[in-house]
Amino acid sequence: MGRGTEKPFQQIGHPTLNDFEHTFTPVSMPGSSVHPPFEDQKCYGIDLGIKDFEEGISLKYLIELFSAFPEKDKYFNNFLTKLAGTESLRHQIEAGFSEEEIKMSWQAGLEEYKEMREKYLMY
Known part of the structure; x- marks a missing residue:
C-alpha cells in the first residue's frame, strides 16, 4: 500500500516486510486518503519511482x-x-x-x- 503518502502509486509495501530497505509511513491526507491502510505504521517495501521503466x-x-x-x-x-x-x-x-x-x-x-x-x- 502506498496510499496516504506523497507517492501513492509509486511505492508499495506492508508493515511486516521488514527485509526491504525502502520505508514509508502512510498518514491521513484529507481530500485524498483520509484513513489509508496502515495509517501511522511504518511500512517496508519497494519504491517504484526509482525503478527503470519496462514496457x-x-x-x-x-x-x-x-x-x-x-x-x-x-x-x-x-x-x-x-x-x-x-x-x-x-x-x-x-x-x-x-x-x-x-x-x-x-x-x-x-x-x-x-x-x-x-x-x-x-x-
Missing part, C-alpha cells in the same frame, strides 16, 4: 512481495480478482509460477483476441 505489464513486484509476505493467505484480496478479471493470476502466483510462465498462459487468449479484433481495425 508492458510487469508482475515481478507482485510476485516478489508475495514471496516475502509472511501470511500468504492474507496477501490477496478480492480487488485483485476484479482487476485481473479472473482468479487465475492469484492461483498462478500462489502456485509459484514465474512471470514468464504466467505471461505464456495468456498467449492463446491474446491470439484469439487479436484475430477477433482484425475486422474492427480501420488502419
Whole structure:
C-alpha cells in the first residue's frame, strides 16, 4: 500500500516486510486518503519511482512481495480478482509460477483476441 503518502502509486509495501530497505509511513491526507491502510505504521517495501521503466505489464513486484509476505493467505484480496478479471493470476502466483510462465498462459487468449479484433481495425 502506498496510499496516504506523497507517492501513492509509486511505492508499495506492508508493515511486516521488514527485509526491504525502502520505508514509508502512510498518514491521513484529507481530500485524498483520509484513513489509508496502515495509517501511522511504518511500512517496508519497494519504491517504484526509482525503478527503470519496462514496457508492458510487469508482475515481478507482485510476485516478489508475495514471496516475502509472511501470511500468504492474507496477501490477496478480492480487488485483485476484479482487476485481473479472473482468479487465475492469484492461483498462478500462489502456485509459484514465474512471470514468464504466467505471461505464456495468456498467449492463446491474446491470439484469439487479436484475430477477433482484425475486422474492427480501420488502419
